[in-house]
Amino acid sequence: MSGMPLRGDRIHRYVNAFCPVCHEERPDRPLEEVQRLSGWLVERDDRIWLERGCATHGLVRTLYDESPEILRYLEQWTAPTKRHEPDVRGNFKPVPAAYADGLPEMQTQHTCILLEDLLDHCNLKCPTCFAESSPARASVAPLEEVLASVDTRLSRENARIDVLMLSGGEPTLYPYLAELLDAVAERPIVRVLVNTNGLRIAQDDDLLDLLTRHRERVEVYLQYDGESAGASAYHRGADIRRFKDRAIERLSASGIFTTLTMTAALGVNDDEIGHVVKRALTTPYVGGVTIQPVFGSGRTGAIDPLDRLTHTGVLARLEQQTSGQVTWEDLTALPCSHPHCCSVGYLLRDDSGTWQSLTTLIGHDRLKQWLDLEPDLLANRIADDVIPSAMKDVVKQSLLDLLSEQSSLSHPSMASIWRDICTSCDIGIGTLTALATGSLPGQRKKLRAMLGERVLRVTVKPFMDMNTMIEERLTQCCVHVATVNGETGDHQCAPFCAVQAWRPLGDSRISTATGLPLVETSA
Amino acid sequence: MSDPRLVEPDRGPAPGQPGPYDPLRLCIFATVALLGWVLGPLALTFFAVLGVTGYLKARRAGLLRSKCLLGDTRNVLAYLGLLALLGLAGVVWAVTSGSYWFAW
Numbered sequence: 025m026s027g028m029p030l031r032g033d034r035i036h037r038y039v040n041a042f043c044p045v046c047h048e049e050r051p052d053r054p055l056e057e058v059q060r061l062s063g064w065l066v067e068r069d070d071r072i073w074l075e076r077g078c079a080t081h082g083l084v085r086t087l088y089d090e091s092p093e094i095l096r097y098l099e100q101w102t103a104p105t106k107r108h109e110p111d112v113r114g115n116f117k118p119v120p121a122a123y124a125d126g127l128p129e130m131q132t133q134h135t136c137i138l139l140e141d142l143l144d145h146c147n148l149k150c151p152t153c154f155a156e157s158s159p160a161r162a163s164v165a166p167l168e169e170v171l172a173s174v175d176t177r178l179s180r181e182n183a184r185i186d187v188l189m190l191s192g193g194e195p196t197l198y199p200y201l202a203e204l205l206d207a208v209a210e211r212p213i214v215r216v217l218v219n220t221n222g223l224r225i226a227q228d229d230d231l232l233d234l235l236t237r238h239r240e241r242v243e244v245y246l247q248y249d250g251e252s253a254g255a256s257a258y259h260r261g262a263d264i265r266r267f268k269d270r271a272i273e274r275l276s277a278s279g280i281f282t283t284l285t286m287t288a289a290l291g292v293n294d295d296e297i298g299h300v301v302k303r304a305l306t307t308p309y310v311g312g313v314t315i316q317p318v319f320g321s322g323r324t325g326a327i328d329p330l331d332r333l334t335h336t337g338v339l340a341r342l343e344q345q346t347s348g349q350v351t352w353e354d355l356t357a358l359p360c361s362h363p364h365c366c367s368v369g370y371l372l373r374d375d376s377g378t379w380q381s382l383t384t385l386i387g388h389d390r391l392k393q394w395l396d397l398e399p400d401l402l403a404n405r406i407a408d409d410v411i412p413s414a415m416k417d418v419v420k421q422s423l424l425d426l427l428s429e430q431s432s433l434s435h436p437s438m439a440s441i442w443r444d445i446c447t448s449c450d451i452g453i454g455t456l457t458a459l460a461t462g463s464l465p466g467q468r469k470k471l472r473a474m475l476g477e478r479v480l481r482v483t484v485k486p487f488m489d490m491n492t493m494i495e496e497r498l499t500q501c502c503v504h505v506a507t508v509n510g511e512t513g514d515h516q517c518a519p520f521c522a523v524q525a526w527r528p529l530g531d532s533r534i535s536t537a538t539g540l541p542l543v544e545t546s547a
Numbered sequence: 548m549s550d551p552r553l554v555e556p557d558r559g560p561a562p563g564q565p566g567p568y569d570p571l572r573l574c575i576f577a578t579v580a581l582l583g584w585v586l587g588p589l590a591l592t593f594f595a596v597l598g599v600t601g602y603l604k605a606r607r608a609g610l611l612r613s614k615c616l617l618g619d620t621r622n623v624l625a626y627l628g629l630l631a632l633l634g635l636a637g638v639v640w641a642v643t644s645g646s647y648w649f650a651w
């Protein structure tokens with residue numbers, strides 16, 4: 025014998041994780057009793073597995089990602105993170121207990137997206153709802169509380185929120201939605217996203233008017249799971265496709281920037297990803313597609329933790345399902361959150377009607393150089409020779425100019441753009457418009473229309489459940505849910521994935537913590 | 548019911564205790580005997596021919612002495628050749644007599 029034999033696998037990265045079996049046995053346990061476990065991501069059988077050692081359950085193995093190759097590619101896209109202000113200074117408690125007092129000291133990223141759950145009430149009862157909303161749950165956050173929460177965040181974010189996402193429950197059922205949108209318009213909030221199932225948008229003209237009135241700032245994130253009746257029934261509990269179609273038509277006709285958000289599950293609609301992307305490509309003002317592999321927090325129960333759709337699995341499926349129009353190499357990891365958390369790509373339609381991705385136009389290497397701080401050098405080179413002349417107009421007008429806030433229009437610096445995509449992380453095309461309108465007041469309409477028809481943003485957002493949860497992603501999370509401190513009653517926030525997974529945090533969501541029973545209004 | 552997420556670490560037997568002895572060879576012997584019984588002369592022919600080819604190759608490659616009791620590889624070849632012939636005869640006999648080689 026010559027010493028110990030090799031392990032049969034290859035460690036990809038050492039991580040801290042949590043035991044999903046302990047979690048399922050006692051989902052309501054106090055956060056202090058949740059153990060952070062030593063673990064690793066490991067490559068075996070051409071997949072990435074998450075393994076952690078639990079004192080009770082021994083070695084626990086679950087599927088983390090389907091493609092080691094694509095995961096390694098994503099990990100190349102990292103950028104410096106931004107400073108944050110903890111909700112309570114001196115909070116060095118471990119994850120997840122730390123989040124009971126909001127963002128802790130050890131968070132490494134600020135709030136890109138603040139998510140306010142306006143109410144727990146919903147007009148659907150989706151089997152896969154992570155908020156476990158339903159018509160029966162009628163808790164509504166008072167308007168003052170929501171605004172107080174927003175103002176608290178503004179005070180900790182240097183008086184600027186990049187994205188405010190209104191969610192729930194179903195935010196279009198919020199009795200004070202109009203007042204809220206007006207109040208938000210008076211605050212330094214760049215973008216407002218309304219996360220909706222679209223049922224009311226399909227039917228309610230007053231609501232559509234309200235959204236249209238705010239469309240320079242408000243975007244709609246419309247739940248859209250594909251074209252099949254099966255997908256609709258699985259995720260939403262009923263075939264509600266005609267409402268979706270009607271909602272898309274009405275939003276598009278009103279010039280409201282819309283992102284289709286698809287919840288994708290293996291064996292249900294993982295073959296419809298291409299359909300959703302194509303629908304977005306062909307619908308004006310559908311400026312974005314977000315694909316979320318279904319995750320197991322909330323009501324979803326039936327995910328196989330050893331064989332499920334993952335981040336890299338979605339990316340791998342793109343090429344074949346879009347007949348090569350979009351491939352995984354057209355996307356990069358979103359550089360502000362952890363590279364496993366989100367990938368993003370921009371598609372631009374040139375004058376001949378061909379869609380091309382930003383990464384193809386610019387090249388991966390150059391993009392990387394931008395992230396690595398060689399702005400001036402690159403800006404010149406790019407402007408000179410990289411972008412085909414057919415694309416020059418589109419790129420110049422829709423991206424270069426748009427993203428440079430202190431824009432020197434005559435001398436656009438492409439380098440700042442990519443960094444700004446992080447600054448304006450998750451804002452979608454509407455933001456580009458918002459920024460552009462500042463610098464090009466005369467061309468607003470033209471630009472808007474052009475963006476609505478010729479630019480599409482594709483993102484993949486794999487939220488974590490306890491079978492995939494690793495601490496470092498929570499630490500660098502930039503998507504924060506508004507919560508209320510159980511002891512002090514102060515407004516604060518915590519990473520989305522943590523709030524969905526751990527019951528005590530879920531119960532501190534603003535809608536649940538401050539909610540009052542829904543009083544039927546005439547809306 | 549066992550949860551498929553709970554797995555054994557990839558490791559050898561616990562150090563210190565070699566674990567109970569696994570008499571694998573006894574199983575192999577029995578299996579060889581079973582095959583011999585079921586396949587009879589056909590098996591004999593097959594393995595004998597296999598042996599002849601193997602030793603022919605080995606001899607051409609320069610193996611003059613084998614660890615086999617017969618020593619010189621030429622002896623081994625002769626022995627295996629004989630076995631092959633015997634096997635063939637057995638097959639012919641079994642087929643012509645209609646008895647085949649199964650006991651049932």
Ligand code: SF4
Pocket residue numbers: 146147148149150152153154155156157158192193194220221260
């Ligand atoms: S997923 Fe959305 S639409 Fe469905 S029940 Fe939950 S909140 Fe309502």
Ligand code: SF4
Pocket residue numbers: 361362365366485486487488497498500501502503519520521522
């Ligand atoms: S919400 Fe979850 S997946 Fe998204 S950035 Fe935060 S930790 Fe990552």
Ligand SMILES: [Zn+2]
Pocket residue numbers: 043044045046047078079080081082
């Ligand atoms: Zn456990």
Ligand SMILES: [Zn+2]
Pocket residue numbers: 136137360361446449450502503
């Ligand atoms: Zn971000």
